[in-house]
Amino acid sequence: MTMINSILLQPLRNSEYIQYFTDTLRIVLNCDPDALMVRAQYEALENKVQAIERLYKISQGSIVTKEIVALDERRGKAINGVTQLIIGHTYSMDTTISNHAITLMAHLNLFGPGISRQNLQSETTILRNIVNDWKTKPELTAAIAALQLSIWLTEIELSNNEFSIAYDKRNDELAAAPLEKLSALRLEGNELYYKLRNRLNSYMDINEGAEPWASAVNKLNQNINSYVLLLNRRGTSTGEGEPEEEAPTE
Incomplete structure (x- = not known):
């Protein structure tokens, strides 16, 4: 029976940490905390995340700056736009064109919807992985050239790079906040997260993988996997120094 995967919280940067908990709370809320029987644990973590978020705000009402929002929208339009063009080319009466488009769509499908x-x-x-593959794998570079999508490839790369630079700049600004208080709040947040996670795992076990716990656990694990991938690619999967130990299961 699948349970909620473990994740090291220590290596997450402050903004990533907040985003991870925000994603977790959103998933639990969408699955209904009352149906999951974790309302108290959900609300306790939500209140702590709000306290952490208030400490790190660098713009009115949100830790996400307007620049980051704009760049995220820009790169989203780029990948969505080129995807629609590729889909259109799969219907081409020219079999060479349609085959190139099918090759590109098969590659995009590897990254999920x-x-x-x-x-x-x-x-x-x-x-970043898509751009790297399109620029280095012969069958993909040939498809990009044949479909004349180089300008889209350039836009995806530029907008994504600019987003990454802006995101890192915001992380530097967040790092200037009172680290001592942040550290204490993060430890408190960790404890509340573990309580929520352990409670969900317990109900998943007691109810032998029934709904709504099965769907909630599956969605939480998908989210966890994306952050583990982030940490692995950044080479910080074990954090700086010794990773923190998780709280014992209740």
């Missing part, structure tokens, strides 16, 4: 709807860091990694 809704690339532009992934969390911020997961989308950054996916787009």
Whole structure:
């Protein structure tokens, strides 16, 4: 029976940490905390995340700056636009063109649906991988050339790089906040997260993988996998120094 995967929270940068908990809370909310029987644990974590978020705000009402929002929309339009063009080319009466388009679509499908709807860091990694493959794998570079999509490839790369630079700049600004208080809040947040996770795992076990726990666990693991991928690609899967130990299961 599948349970919620573990993730090291220590290596997550402050903004990533907040985003991870925000994603987790959103998934639990969409699955109904009352139906999952974790309302108290959900609300406790939600309140703590709000406290952490308030400490790190660098713009009115949100830790996400307007620049980052604009760049995220720009790269989303780029990948969505080129995807639609590729889909259109799969219907070409020219078999050479349609075969190139089918090759590109098969490659995009490897990254799953809704690339532009992934969390911020997961989308950054996916787009970077797509650009790298389109520029280095012969069958993909040939398809890009044949379909005259080089300008789209350039736009995806530029917008994604500019997003990454802006995101890192925001991380630097967040790092200037009072680290001592942040560290304490993060430890408290960790404890509340583990309580929520352990409670969900317990109900998943007691109810032998029934709904709504099965769907919630599956969605939470998908989210966790995207952050683990981020940490692995950045080479910080074990964090700086010794990784923190998780709280014991209740």
